[in-house]
Structures are given as structure tokens and as C-alpha cells.
Amino acid sequence: MNHCHLLDIEFEYNETKQVITPILLHDEHDTILIDCGYPNFIPLLEAAAARYSITLDSITKLIVTHHDMDHIGSLAAWKRTYPHIEIIAHELEKPYLEGTKKSLRLEQAESTFDALPADAKPNAEQFIRFLQSIEPAAVDRTVTHGASLPWCGGIEVIHTPGHMPGHISLYIPASKTVIAGDAVVIEEGTLAIANPQYTLDLDEAVRSVQRLLHYDAEQIICYHGGLFHGDVKQALRQLISAYTP
Template identity: 70%
Template sequence: MTSYHVLEITYDYNGQKQAICPTLLQDASETILIDCGYPDFLPLLGEAAKRYKVPLESITKLIVTHHDMDHIGSLAALKRAYPHIEIIAHELDTPYIDGTKKALRLQQAESTFDALPDEAKPQAEQFIRLVASIEPVPVDRTVCHGERLPWCGGIDIVHTPGHLPGHMSLYLPASKTLIAGDAVVIEQGRLNIANASFAWDLGEAVRSVQRLLEYDIDQIICYHGGLFRGDVRQALRHLIHAYTS
């Protein structure tokens, strides 16, 4: 028996209420967390998991959809607290998680800093410091597009680049569920591209949405927005049309 839980974590950011949605998958032998929030989110993550009677120490594996700081910020703290957790990431994203290469968001922020107006530079400096402070963590297992992980009824790796080159989503064929990461988000009840103006390659991000049409999806779990149900194919087509028409 496989189950999943959407861990909605709410927090304040610059006086505004925000939310992220890591996901827990469970079967008889595995408890798998997908993404883990910002730095210092371990207590919030523990509270969210506790609502489903899942202690953090029971997590066996952690799958990273990509290396943005709201997805890996607490990765090092989790690994320190629970060294048995196996870290899994896409092969293209792994060098940015383990520190072999400088984080792409850090490169992006540094390369655009000089062109910013002076009033925007203090916030940009704060962002650069925060991204630079993310601790590297060794990746235990790398995966690639089309690979099926054997746990929780099967977890298909779907490479969905664009937001970042190594971004991946996860498809659960047993429940026809897509865990999207940041491939798509929910905004005002509709699917959209995540932070389109900051996408590493917006055209690639749209092509990744097109790739999702190859899968029989009944519901999508978005890291930003939570659970999307309804006519998924139609919603994906509307999104593609909005960026290609």
C-alpha cells in the first residue's frame, strides 16, 4: 500500500504569508521526502510531517527536484540529523548540490547585479549571501530521464529543464500523480510557469510542460500551490498556448 502526503508549510517572508509543499511518499518499507524547504526549516518540516504521524527520523530517502534554495536549504541539516537518509538527484543537478559547481542562481544573481538600480542592490546582495550560504551535500544516487525507481509503486523520473537545466519532476503511475517541483505552479487556481522572468531557459521550460502531455496525469502536486485536480491535459494545453501564441 502506497500513500502520499502533501506537506503544506506556511511561513512569513518580508511580511507576506508564503507556502511551499514538499511531498512524502510511503510504502511498507520506504518513507521518501521530495524537497525540504529553505534553510532552518527543519522544525517546520517536522511539524508538517507530524500531522501525518510521520517522524523525520523514519525518512529513508530524499529526492531533490532541483537545487534552488527553497528546495535544498535544509538538506545539509537533515543529512546531519539523520545520516541514513539517501539523497537522490538528477545527474545534471548533482554538481550544484554537492558543491562541485557554483549554484546557477548564484551565477545568475552575480551576473545581473551591476545592471540593477542602486535601490535594488541591497536586496540583491542579501539574496546572493543567502544562496552562497547553502551548504553542499553529497548526492548518494544520481538519476536520469526515463529511469524508474522501484519504491512506492514505481517513481518515474521526468527531466523537466527550463526552470533550471537539471530540474526534474516525478510521475507516480500507480496513482497517475505528477510531483512537479517547479515545472509548473498554481497561481489564482491555474497552472503557470514558475517565476518565468527568472527561468534559466523559458523556451525549455515550456517544452518541458509539453513533455508532461506524454503522461496520463490525473493530478499534479506543485511545490508552490499544492494539489491541482481537474482536466490536467486541458490546463497544460492552456499554459502552453499562453506562452507560444
């Protein structure tokens, strides 16, 4: 039987309490982690997985939704600590994860720096240094839209660009569940676009929300917000309408 476990992790970042929700998919053959948090998050993930009596050394695969620092900050440490784990990402993400191309989030931060007011620049400089410190990690397998992964009862890859060009979400047909990554987030109980002011292509992000409607989803899990409580299809349509003239 396929199990989907939400690893709600509470922590402080920039003196603000935050929660992220990596996911564990688990069956008798595989344990798959989806996204792995900020740097130095392995102990937090270990504690979260232990709530389900799962140890990190049992994880066989790690699927990356995209290369933002809160999703892949611990990726290189994972690969060093558990070299047997297979790292999987969209083919467009591979060069950014492996460090052969500069992070798009870093490019964005650098390109907007000069326009910032003087009092905002120290924090921006700190953020840029943080992005520069993220270690690259080798990707073992790349995927594209529509790929069907045979593990844990079956996983369908949904290319959901906008937040980043290589962003992916996942669909679990057995439970009619979408694992959204940052394609959508939950804010005050409703679905929203993740940080629209920092989304690299907002129009593309809205089209990705439309793409999610193609799936027979009864549940949607967001990296920021966890499990959505409500009518998934209706909530997605309301979000789309908010960005449609």
C-alpha cells in the same frame, strides 16, 4: 499501499506569507521526502509530517527536484541529522548540490547585479549572501529521464529542464499523479510557469510542460500551489498555448 502526503508549510519570507508543499511518499518499506525547504526548516517539516503520524527519522530517501534554495536549503542539515537518508537528484544537479560548481541561481543574481538601480542593490546583495550561505550536501544516487525507481509502488523520473537544467518532476503511475516541483506552479487556480523572468531557459521550460502531457496524469501537485483542482491535461495545454505563437 502507497500514500502521497502533501506537507503544506506556511511561513514568512521577506515579510511575506508563503506556502510550500514538499511531498512524502510512504509505504510499508520506505518513506520518501521530495524537497526539503529553506534553511532551518527541519522543525517545520517535522510538524507537517506529524500530521500524518510520520516521524522524520523514518524517512529513508530524499529526492531533490533542483537546487533552488527553497528546495534544498535544509539538505546539508538533513544529512547531518539523519545520515542514513539517501539523497537522490538528476545527474546535472549533482555538482551544484555538492558545491563543486557555483549555484546557477547565484550566477544569475551576480550577473544581473550591476544593471540594477541603486535602491534595489541592498536587497540583491542580501539575496546573494543568502545564496552563498547554502551548505553543499553529498548526492548518494543520480538519476536521468525515464529512470524507474522501485520504491513506494514505483516512481518514474521526468527530466523537466528550463527552470534549471537538471530539474526533475516525478510520475506515480499507481495514482496517476505528477509531482511537478517547479516545472509548473499554481497561480490563482491555474497552472503557470514558475517565475518566468528568472527561469534559466523559458523555451525549454515550455517544452518540459509539453513533456508532462505524455503522462496519464489525473492529478498534479506543485511545490508552489499544492494540488491542482481541475482537468490536468486541459490546463497543461492552455499553459503551452499561452507561450506558443
